[in-house]
Amino acid sequence: MNIINxxxxxxxxGSSIIPGVFNASEINAMIDLLEQAKPEPGTLIENENLFAIxxxxxxxxxxxxxxxxxYFSQIFLQxxxxxYFLSKAIYFDKAGQSNWFVAxxxxxxISVKEKASVTGYRHWTLKxxxxxxxxxxxxxxxxxTIRIHLDNTGAENGALRIIPKSHKKGIHRFRSAEANLKGEQVCEVQKGGIHIMSPLLMHASSRSSSKQARRVIHLEFNxxxxxxxxEWLEYLRIDSISPLSI
Structure with a gap:
């Protein structure tokens, strides 16, 4: 399947998986850099189930x-x-022993610099x-949304489950009794693959039955x-962070 498809x-x-976007050497370089990182404490999430930056x-x-x-830049531009600019970037490292389920x-x-009363913007949070x-x-x-998988993620390893085409229904609250779970898909992604998603797509995080790591770089573009x-909290123009002239 080519990029246009x-x-x-x-x-x-609302979802598409592209395998082999990054090779093993490229993924290992990302992991090495993440393991050496010293992020500001306020950007960290740390508990027994999750480490995030x-x-x-x-x-x-x-x-x-x-x-x-x-190659990634070529895919992105198609x-x-x-x-488009980067509006959010998060690193997730779910503990291998975690049996964490997300409905x-x-x-x-979205993340913004300051709170302001503006029509159409609701459900404010401060974390x-x-x-x-x-x-x-x-x-x-x-x-x-583009998720870069740094580990193999399968059905036994907390892979995302999605309801295809649910992104076309706008903003709505999920009720399991109304869901067409017969159409549910498990999104297995091999190390080095990317998962392209709409944030409006209904998705859940499966429990893991293995001890394997589940590391993902989550990027949002707008x-x-x-x-x-x-104002966007994160606003990074792609031409300022990409090695290509675009």
């Missing part, structure tokens, strides 16, 4: 050079227009000094301007 699949189903490309200098390879949901929150808010639907529809005075 992956784009069509993403638009139709928010504002990832700011906190781990050099990681963007490893991510935006010529998925999105050149005016079906949509990713409805470790970082403001989150649910923006208008059109901003979420404009978002492209091209929308927020209503003033709101």
């Amino acid at each position: 992956h784009k069509k699949e993403f638009e139709e189903l 928010r504002q990832l490309l700011i906190q781990v200098p050099g990681l963007s050079d490893l991510i935006f390879t010529p 998925l999105a227009s050149a005016d 079906y949901h949509q990713d409805l929150s 470790k000094g970082q403001y989150g808010v649910e923006p208008p639907l059109e901003i979420l529809e404009n978002t492209i 091209s929308a301007n927020l209503a003033k005075p709101l």
Whole structure:
């Protein structure tokens, strides 16, 4: 399947998996850099189930050079227009022994610099000094999420489960009794593959029955301007972080 077909699949189903985007050497270089990172404490999430770094490309200098390879950049430019920018980057490391289950949901929150009362922006949160808010639907529809898998992720290892095409229903709350679980898909992704998703796609995180690591770099891209005075917390132009001239 070529990249154009992956784009069509993403638009139709809300999800597409592209294997082998990064080779073993490239993935190992990312892991080495992440293990040596010294992020600011306020950007960390640490508990028995999860280690995470928010504002990832700011906190781990050099990681963007490893991510935006010529091949990844080529894929990205066929998925999105050149005016897209990075609006969120998180590193997730789910503990191998974790049996953590996350119910079906949509990713409805964006991160902004400051809180402000603006029509259409609701459900404000404040976590470790970082403001989150649910923006208008059109901003979420404009978002492209790309998950880079640093480990093999299968059904026994906490792979995401999705409801294909559910991203076309707008913002809605999941009720299992109403769901077409017969259409549910398990998103198995091999190390070095990427998973392209809409944040409006209903997805759940499976429990793990193995001890294997589940490390993922989660990137969100957008091209929308927020209503003033709101500003994106993370705003990184792709032409400023990609090795290619785009």
